[in-house]
Amino acid sequence: MVVWSDLTNDILKHITSFLAFPDHYRFGAVCENWRSVSKQRRYPPAPQLLWLVLKEEKETRKHKFYSLPDGKHYSIEIPELHGRYICGSSHGWLFAVDIKINGIFVNPFTREC
Template sequence: LEIPDLFSLGAVCRSWHLIYLEARRLPRCSPNQSPCLVYSSGDRDADTVTLHNMSTNKLYHVTLSEPAFRTRHVMGSSHGWLITADKRSNLILVNPATGAQMAMPPPETMNNVRLRYTEEGVLDGYDVLYISVLFGF
């Protein structure tokens, strides 16, 4: 099912809404789906994502669990998942169609990455340490 069809399915009746809830748990999205524009609208709560189907011009609103979507930056997407980052660069994978979220390991736990902070303790950047497999340095 395309994402808009999935949301429409849930609005038909109570029994179809139960099917919709079950379908949202499935991790797969069809590769042939029309793309949706994803954004946080100022007239909605900070934890609400708006999906704008460009082919039908319909809007769908999905409430996600914390952290609020509006506080994140979208870094990329693949197979229906958005890669989001907060102001400390903690990465969270978000599937707006299913509502699923998955936290990635924090940057400070990654090998070869050193975080730089200002004197006020604000994250300022990263140093990525390169280690050559061929030469050992």
């Protein structure tokens, strides 16, 4: 019998490369080993379908997104975007500016700037 929590990190990383963003978080909820692989974020996520970017929630400081395929809202904490306005996106990267119009590109999946 296979013990799913004992899969190696290499196999788990390979599996996550096929997951859509919401499934990536569900994957991390399975067990501690899977969560640790999920948090590494050193791999690109699977191609995503269209998400709409909504405003930052003032209470939680999380950014809200709406997934057209799922018809669901997702709140995601992206500290690099706090206090910035998202102006556009391309190929998984978000472009945001602050009040002084200093721009930044952020990948919300890897947090790379």
